[in-house]
Amino acid sequence: MNVVHPEFRPDPESSRDEMEAIQRDIAATARFGDDHGFDVAAVGAPSLDAFDGSDDSTASAGPLVAGVDQAFLDERVVSAIVVLRGDEVVERTYAVSPLTFPYIPGLLSFREGGPILDAFETLDATPDVVLFDGSGRIHFRQAGLATHMGVALDVPALGVAKSLLCGEPVADTDRLDAGESVAIRANDRMDAPPGTVVGHAVQTRQFDSYRINPVYVSPGHRVSAATARDVVLACRGGYKLPEPTRRADAYADEVKAEVSGS
Template sequence: MSPPERSPSWTPSVDPTSLAHSEFLPDLGLSREEMESLQRELAAEATFADEIGFTPDDVAIDEAADLSTGLPSPSPEPTGDLDADAPVVVGIDQAFRPEHDEAVSAAVAIRNGRVIEYADAVTPLSIPYVPGLLAFREGEPMLAALEDLAATPDLLVCDGSGRIHFRQAGIATHVGVIRDLPSVGVAKSLLCGEPDEPVAERPEGWSTPVRADDSVERVGTTTGTGAATDSPRTDPPVIGHAYQSRQYPNSRRVNPLYVSPGHRVSSETTVELVAALCAGYKLPEPTRLADAHADRVKRRLDGGE
């Protein structure tokens, strides 16, 4: 794993890429407190503002992949004209093999709405799932899948939260900062924070800001000047959005997604990116395809031997 190119100043006390070889929380060489301070370093290193060389339109996907007949075949070679320099979006997801204590990570690279490459990796799991520390369980597997990928990502779409996190350093932030790539987090449920409005029964396309609550540590530069003229109590910072990516005409029961910046993307742009990447299903296409590929690899392993 290479260090962040754009962040030569960042020198974590412990190499986050070696965590997979550690054991359970108490004795993995990292106490829970150390993991949390590492996340504070990551949050400080992260950029929650747009630093991307493309627009949501550039990555828009208008046709959903048909997964009923298997996954679409990858076409690595540029189809022609406008293909060459189109942004590459990489969706990452995982499947698990509880009986083997292994994670199957999948990365799917998409360009112009078409799959150009599938990548995957099987990684032993070292620690259990702990709310707020998901990245220490699944981060290494995700990075392994990215290592297996030949394509160069322009955007990472991660399964889980980014800035919507107790220390504003969810797994999308971990991966984005470590690889210094724009990344967004897409979660199916809310870890922390408070939506501005109730999220139930919202129409497709609806979104509302999610602001930090008392469980979220404040980090980064202060918005105000600190002068006496500043408002005594400013609104809590927006750390992500609830986004209704899908809704049925009548029986409205689909829950919204909770999207948040991982790195080098603003919360507003994150919503626009996810909206552009959705094509009729609740999950954005990169995530859908990564999920399907992870399941495919898992089945091969379970059947293979």
């Protein structure tokens, strides 16, 4: 898969001011509305191969949904991509890249984005939508990892973060049941107009015996906040993380073990 906008490939040698200016350019380029060709209702549905063709011959194959995650090894990072159609793994690929930039809140894509693009350049499939382990529009300059990568690849993308970087929930998120969500609105820590819905707290899994926190889902590129939420809900499995990123996380750990043992 090609990088469509190489001018947005993260450059860790840039100054902080330059990085923040690039993020604002990325946010201005990003489309936070629906501009994709997949059927959201078909996300997570069984693939065509699951049918014998007798009663469901008119069923069409669902969209390709990719999950991306990373595992860290010394001064290197494993960037893993798993592409699913329903519950079928269509392709897995990875890249091992050097880490040349420290973790700085708000500039995550300049640490992890280049290695992720290295992995995408080894990918044969063209996903209909990509789920990234990180924020999209829920970001100080509306250009989190999912936005940066989505724009660079010009692919429908969304972010699934474990913590809320900025923005404010419109209601309490502590007692959500599985499948429920709460909108996240922009606040004065963000470039987005105050009150703009920039994502959702999404409760993918819940337990009676103890409560777990939601994930924070936001559009990266070419999907709306509502569609990003609906895609994640459609990709729910038996765990907190949606299946595409959960499987990418497991694959990254698998590759890390192989690389560290070689």
